[in-house]
Amino acid sequence: MARIGEKRVDSRAFALVLLLGLGACVKxxxxxxxxxxxxxxxGDGGSxxxxxxxxxxxxxxxxxxxxxxxxxxxxxxxxxxxxxACDLIxxxxxxxxxxxxxxxxGSLDLESPEIVKRLSGATAHTTACAGKTLLDRSMPDRSxxxxxxxxxxxxxxxxxxxxVLAASDIDCMRRWVASPSCTAPSASAPAADAGSDAxxxxxxxxxxxxxxxxxxxxxxxxxxxxxxxxxxxxxxxxSDASASGGMYLSVPTASMAAKNDAPATDGVASFIFQLxxxxxxxxxxxxxxxxxDNNSFWVRVDGATWVQWNNxxxxxxxxxxxxxxxxxxxxxxxxxLKAGQHTLNVAYREPGADLDELLFTTDAAFTPSGVDP
Amino acid sequence: xSSLLRAVAAISLCLACVGAGRLRAQYEPAPASPFAGExxxxxxxxxxxxxxxxxxxxxxxxxxxxxxxxxxFEYKDNLSGLRSYGLDLxxxxxxxxxWYPGAHFDSGAASLFGLDLRGQTAFAIDSxxxxxxYPTSSNALGIGVRARLPIEGHELAAVIGYGHQSFAxxxxxxxxxxxxxxxxxxxxxxxxxxxxxxxxxxxxxxxAAAAYxxxxxxxxxxxxxxxxxxxxxxxxISLSRALSSAFELSFTLGLQRFAYSLKPQLSEVKKGxxxxxxxxxxxxWGSLGARFFLGR
Numbered sequence: 001m002a003r004i005g006e007k008r009v010d011s012r013a014f015a016l017v018l019l020l021g022l023g024a025c026v027k028x029x030x031x032x033x034x035x036x037x038x039x040x041x042x043g044d045g046g047s048x049x050x051x052x053x054x055x056x057x058x059x060x061x062x063x064x065x066x067x068x069x070x071x072x073x074x075x076x077x078x079x080x081x082x083x084x085a086c087d088l089i090x091x092x093x094x095x096x097x098x099x100x101x102x103x104x105x106g107s108l109d110l111e112s113p114e115i116v117k118r119l120s121g122a123t124a125h126t127t128a129c130a131g132k133t134l135l136d137r138s139m140p141d142r143s144x145x146x147x148x149x150x151x152x153x154x155x156x157x158x159x160x161x162x163x164v165l166a167a168s169d170i171d172c173m174r175r176w177v178a179s180p181s182c183t184a185p186s187a188s189a190p191a192a193d194a195g196s197d198a199x200x201x202x203x204x205x206x207x208x209x210x211x212x213x214x215x216x217x218x219x220x221x222x223x224x225x226x227x228x229x230x231x232x233x234x235x236x237x238x239s240d241a242s243a244s245g246g247m248y249l250s251v252p253t254a255s256m257a258a259k260n261d262a263p264a265t266d267g268v269a270s271f272i273f274q275l276x277x278x279x280x281x282x283x284x285x286x287x288x289x290x291x292x293d294n295n296s297f298w299v300r301v302d303g304a305t306w307v308q309w310n311n312x313x314x315x316x317x318x319x320x321x322x323x324x325x326x327x328x329x330x331x332x333x334x335x336x337l338k339a340g341q342h343t344l345n346v347a348y349r350e351p352g353a354d355l356d357e358l359l360f361t362t363d364a365a366f367t368p369s370g371v372d373p
Numbered sequence: 374x375s376s377l378l379r380a381v382a383a384i385s386l387c388l389a390c391v392g393a394g395r396l397r398a399q400y401e402p403a404p405a406s407p408f409a410g411e412x413x414x415x416x417x418x419x420x421x422x423x424x425x426x427x428x429x430x431x432x433x434x435x436x437x438x439x440x441x442x443x444x445x446f447e448y449k450d451n452l453s454g455l456r457s458y459g460l461d462l463x464x465x466x467x468x469x470x471x472w473y474p475g476a477h478f479d480s481g482a483a484s485l486f487g488l489d490l491r492g493q494t495a496f497a498i499d500s501x502x503x504x505x506x507y508p509t510s511s512n513a514l515g516i517g518v519r520a521r522l523p524i525e526g527h528e529l530a531a532v533i534g535y536g537h538q539s540f541a542x543x544x545x546x547x548x549x550x551x552x553x554x555x556x557x558x559x560x561x562x563x564x565x566x567x568x569x570x571x572x573x574x575x576x577x578x579x580x581a582a583a584a585y586x587x588x589x590x591x592x593x594x595x596x597x598x599x600x601x602x603x604x605x606x607x608x609x610i611s612l613s614r615a616l617s618s619a620f621e622l623s624f625t626l627g628l629q630r631f632a633y634s635l636k637p638q639l640s641e642v643k644k645g646x647x648x649x650x651x652x653x654x655x656x657x658w659g660s661l662g663a664r665f666f667l668g669r
Contacts, residue, residue: 140555
């Protein structure tokens with residue numbers, strides 16, 4: 001018991017109240033909308049065994065004094081470790097000429113059913129990766145289904161050939177390998193994304209990890225920013241209902257410094273696109289640049305010199321702005337491009353500048369507007 | 374959180390006001406006796422035994438401890454099969470400094486306020502999964518201001534400060550390839566709003582401390598869960614034995630936990646982000662250390 005002036009303070013009660021109060025404040029959160037998440041995991045035809053995944057099996061690490069615990073290993077709902085993985089496999093791997101059922105490269109069939117059962121513990125047939133396990137849920141880093149996606153790959157060449165997966169997709173695949181399941185084709189597969197606008201006037205790429213954007217013969221080419229083949233940190237996809245597709249690219253950290261020099265490899269989004277015809281192309285961006293301190297990007301096509309796309313008018317709303325060179329009196333940049341495949345890089349220059357869509361057009365008089373011009 | 378902040382500030386202010394008065398009572402010289410130099414006119418009456426002079430609080434003390442700690446990181450409602458993590462036991466060194474600049478010059482209110490500096494670093498720890506070992510490091514730093522109130526040899530203190538604490542599990546190297554541990558590294562930035570009690574019983578002392586840690590950033594967890602929020606708390610109890618007036622040995626048990634509310638969004642999960650409701654990052658430690666008091 002301690003005394004403060006005339007008041008007696010029971011120190012034990014004080015300590016107890018303090019500890020209980022702290023304990024009540026510091027509790028981990030629970031999952032809201034649990035049923036919706038479980039339904040998402042199950043997908044169409046998925047079994048209702050998601051509860052089995054809420055467990056923490058005994059850690060299996062050896063050596064060292066700290067160890068990552070194993071992931072729950074279940075055959076529960078679709079894509080248990082990451083619900084998007086089965087769609088990634090379907091759309092980016094199990095395609096004709098690659099790992100489709102017919103003529104599967106390396107005799108690796110990623111299209112036929114029971115993929116987990118067929119690949120678990122099986123080894124690769126290719127020379128470069130001979131003897132390596134295709135799918136080992138206890139060792140995702142040693143599994144080719146994940147290890148072939150990383151830079152550098154576990155062996156051989158990196159997959160998918162052409163456009164590598166975004167970092168978030170690679171991370172998704174890793175989690176899926178640790179807890180793999182694909183019980184049924186998903187109705188939510190984004191396969192239609194890449195060609196969802198095929199019948200419209202503009203071509204588009206709307207889903208992350210989509211194939212090369214194709215230029216329709218009679219109109220501009222629209223590219224969703226978040227559909228970049230690769231995005232390096234600190235640039236990252238953000239969500240916003242007012243953005244096309246609900247997503248955009250940005251460096252959100254306000255404290256991050258502006259990148260006044262041309263970028264190296266960090267903060268860069270890369271897009272591969274196909275042009276049906278050669279021409280002199282103007283590139284537009286749907287951007288949101290809230291202040292004059294958040295209103296610039298770096299842009300280049302086919303590895304040419306970076307263009308400083310700066311001094312975009314400040315606006316809290318999305319707006320279309322033609323790529324111009326602020327180092328050359330704000331001259332609008334025209335790209336003389338041949339038919340065929342090209343690479344577009346957009347890098348962050350200032351944090352807080354948001355990029356929603358890109359649009360190539362040969363029509364110098366065309367000014368895009370709205371979400372889907 | 375703001376109410377807690379106000380409460381701690383109020384405690385600090387209260388300590389300052391009350392402490393100023395008490396210190397004057399404890400440390401100011403007693404008024405000259407009207408009977409000084411005279412024979413005690415009350416000779417023959419039994420005098421009460423003189424109370425021992427209260428020990429003046431030290432202006433500076435430093436504690437160095439060797440600790441053994443464990444760590445666990447686990448998810449709640451883990452629908453995506455995210456990896457948990459456990460560190461069985463790891464060694465660390467901890468240093469804690471309290472400096473009351475005003476106490477060098479004054480025994481009044483100025484001696485009650487000081488700086489609180491603390492740091493901790495782990496060594497010889499790593500993490501393993503299968504045959505792969507992942508370099509691991511853990512560090513913590515804290516700085517703050519503290520107010521103390523000596524109460525008949527005991528002490529009550531409040532601390533307001535800022536802290537940063539990291540637990541990093543780096544990629545393992547396999548040939549020229551890096552292996553991802555699959556467990557997020559944490560890097561917490563937080564405020565420390567705490568209170569401490571120290572009871573002295575002769576050569577022994579018992580202490581209890583607790584703090585709320587409103588957390589501003591968490592590190593890689595935010596990459597998987599962009600809408601996550603976290604808060605932390607820590608408690609310590611300690612037993613000490615004085616070896617001399619300036620040194621004491623102490624044994625401390627501590628618990629620190631950061632609790633996450635991960636708030637996954639359906640739209641983001643469809644794009645590959647994981648599903649979990651919460652997570653708990655918890656540290657337990659025991660330490661043996663020595664503490665030095667300047668000016669005792």
